[in-house]
Amino acid sequence: MFTTRPTLQGTFGMVSSTHWLASQSAMAVLEDGGNAFDAAVAAAFVLHVVEPHLNGPGGEVPALFATAGGEVRVLAGQGPAPAAATIGHYTGLGLNLVPGTGPLAAAVPGAFDAWMLLLRDHGTRSPGEVLKYAIGYAESGHPLLDRVGTTIGTVQQLFTEEWTSSAEVYLPGGQPPAPGSLFTNPALARTWRRVLKEAEAAGGSREQRIDGARRAWREGFVAEALAGFAARPALDTSGRRNAGVLTGDDLAGWSAHYERPATYDWNGWTVAKAGPWSQGPTFLQQLSLLPDSLGRGDLAPGSGEYVHALVEGAKLAFADREAWYGDAAEVPLDDLLAPAYAAERRWLVGGAASRELRPGSPGGRKPVLPQAVLRAAAGESLTGPADGDGLAAAGAGEPTVARDGATRGDTCHLDVVDRWGNMIAATPSGGWLQSNPVVPELGFPLGTRLQMAWLEPGLPNSLTPGRRPRTTLSPSLALRGGRPVMAFGTPGGDQQDQWSFHFFLAAALASPVRGGLDLQGAIDAPNWHTDAFPSSFHPRAMEPGSLTVESRLGEYAVAELRHRGHDVTVADAWSEGRMCAVARDPDTGVLSAGANPRGMQGYAVGR
Template sequence: MSNINPEPFTTRPEIEGMFGVVTSTHWIATAVGMGILEKGGNAFDAGVATAFTLQVVEPHLNGPGGDVPIIVHDVKRGRIEVICGQGPAPARATIAHYRSEGLEMVPGTGLLAACIPGTFESWMLLLRDYGTMRLRDVLEPAIAYARDGYPFLERAAATIQTVEQLFRKYWHTSAAVYLPNNEVPKPGSIFTNATLAETYTRILKEAESAGGNREAQIEAARKAWSKGFVAEAIDKFCRTQEVMDVSGSPHRGVLSADDMAKWEPTIEAPLTYDYGRYTVCKAGVWSQGPVMLQQLALLKGFQLDGLDPTGPEFIHTQIECAKLAYADREKFYGDPKFSEIPIATLLSDAYNDERRKLISEKASLDFIPGSIEGFGGVVKLRRQEGQREAVGAMGAGEPTVGRFGEVRGDTVHFDIIDKAGNMISATPSGGWLQSSPVIPELGFCLGSRAQMFWLEEGHPGSLAPGKRPRTTLSPTMALRDGEPYLSWGSPGGDQQDQWITQFFLRHVHAKLNLQEAIDAPAWHSEHFPISFWPRTARPGVMVVENRVPKATIDNLRERGHIVEVGPDWSEGRLTAASKIGPRRRAAANARGMQGYAAGR
């Protein structure tokens, strides 16, 4: 067993104060959220403003046409709740329809990949039922940035460059927005999206012209979105446009205004797991969140206190537990409204005691989901040899995954805690600029979350109208000694609940503070099928940052892991916030040079 080494390295201080903290994947969004707290808003008001700003300043990572799971702790309600902003499949999204289009899997881009957009309705629910401010207060910053401009990120420019020919040849409405002056925007240039600004300005105008109090105006905004001009424009675009997608053929969409009018986000209790003095809270089995809880249920049987968090024992143990948990994700998870999911068994001591016996000192190269009689579906493993580029000329799969599994984005995340102790953790995603063409009247595109469905019958993840796809989005909250303590999360598709778990283990077992736990060298496994097109797996492959000690890498290879070494700062974009008594703390990731925490 290797013991904890030298003093942990950090890129910046852990933010601390007593007034409030905001941390997000973009400094502008963090500043906007902090500004709302300064104006007297609560964490939920700040969350809505932060979220709308992130749509504008990180358009390659999220957008209005996307989806979001939100975890909140509302002091007044005295409990942690999950808001499910994951829109389901449209009414016409049947396996038969997709098969009739000659498809064996849902394309990773284009209109057939769209579920009902979940973000706007979810932010309106949060503002109405948990917030205190008017719609104008939380929407104006995003409108101003879309209208007047903001410095364009290097990664956003690189993403556009990747899909430039797709835009030029097929997605002309996207080219009109994202190739201003007929060229890829230069990093740092001031970028605007006037049409998106006009869309939100019109929603605000229609909301305020309805008169009445704060709640009445929010309801009018919801009507403009789901039953008004926004839904009508989306409906028309899906009905009339044949859009080229990653399948190599153009397709019309199946999303309709009627789908949007009938859907609302829901509030539910989190799934929880007790790990020592902590109770970890995640979204349900319609997300991948429970794979963290399953990892903890397996890890509980190992002695991790005192291990070096960059040592081979620590990394091997976490990776092997992740392989088993993610195998169960593939077999069992899905929308519990459509299939009974045996989550109580999957988190039980008896089940995990048996699963833990599969873990040895050697790396497993096998895909081994558990067996629970009467539950789960058959998983067809598609192997991917060599490196994978998930963003190609057709814009397939996750938004910004590069060689060596390096994730430079692919969604956004924020955590906020206010003076009163209200907490929010949210991971908005989807509707990114490379998912499908911009709807010209609205200035944004639809999402591509439906690519997570299977087009085979009899699986919990099989496509069906009204069914939620098993999203990878996975915000997290934890109690400590029964008190709400920590909120955290990361962009990263399938890697989210690997980095989220690693952060937690470093914080709990290695006693690293929030910033130290974020900055520590990280890694991920590609052993199991990715959730995005083309749904391939790379058995035995793990990717580590170059900062992981060479001795550790050598030992992992001796154990049978296929280790690929990525750049020094390439794994994850975690943010985290905590509260103990009156103290508020926050940290953000230096990776990607975008995330910042603020507070006082």
């Protein structure tokens, strides 16, 4: 099939990310003798600089990784709700949802500590060796992406009138920077240089210096600045100026850690995902719901019948996400992935599009949906009178692919595999420039991940001090015969485990290219998504029956989907998904990579 680019192949190392500067920085680390984990850390910090509208140091990161010959692990870099982030505190302020912007929505930032933990335990380089690329771009500048300037333009008035510390960084001369202009963030560079200085002062081994950097972040000058600024009231989506609840004790009391992944076996593959504190297991549930006829006859990839089957399976998996996933209660994941439960749910996929939110009863348990979700399903608004109005609405939620298919950006992704067989998939996000005011001393804002938790007690995803808000961030690792073969993922909020699921099936069902997986062909294949379940982001809207498809899917497939009752929006030909992927053939050692052409900034490199 025609592809926009070739699937790269080589034997030394492969990188794919959502920005070419991050990809090439990671490759430079590999060329210098570093491993996949050193390279991933370097790329992640570059993404903080060059895609500030999509992620930042105040955000979070989950990653799936495997060391050469080792087991798959989850790097859990999602921070929890602060100790004072109680439902009573928020409802006492007159809120029925956590705001989509501002300090009240800030969880404990998790990205920096997670990347340093990975570097310490599985990398080979010092903090200075991996941070030098990001520091260079922050100090000397990088050509600004068009989409960064566009995003700044949408919040220009908010920055000028309310978040003036953000205006100082992102509105040089009072205006959004021009596309392609050399953009710097010297305050951010100074922050990292000071972290490195304190790391060196800690002395000792490489590992001890890395722990020194972590202390500077969690207990030192960074924590002091973050906690101090969080206490200052700032305008948020409620239409009021609210102070946050994040404290120095919250920052000092949390650290990133490793977890075992959730897995599912399908057709000779094993797919590994983060646990149900993320939405990752929806991917596994969609696998469990696939019909036996997949890939044959009427269910050939790309047909209307094929898309219908996958969309209806996604609706069931994401309905279970709303009823069962979260970090505030036990999640019956074994029952959700059990063959008997999947068979029971598979019968619900009929010939017509469903417009109901239908969570199941794993192990006989009765599903409980948030009252807000029940109201949304009935067509009621979840927002208060001030929400969504004017200046207060600027920067709300996680801007992703809109109902019209327009790509607006949201998150980042990166994948790396090296010549030794180390492999990682990571989805950094949060702390984007439109989430919170910039902390002046540090050059970056806090994140807004708490907006994903409910202000209703007794739910798996209730706002709970010390527990993680459920995240949409969902990197993937796939294995064959117990050996890691492919790392992949995409930005996209709720769409991540739709787009990546479609990519995986396209790669798994396609004929090999030059003896390997056709990564680029699977990335380039027409994609789609549904918004038929509640959004994870403020204001938590849902559109029953909705289906957005790329025009390249074809008129016959679109006609079939409409005949089945889907409310189809035909979007631009290249608008759905921002996939990245790398692969390794464990028998030959041949490495592969592909990257998304949509958005015109994702690139794969390697040799």
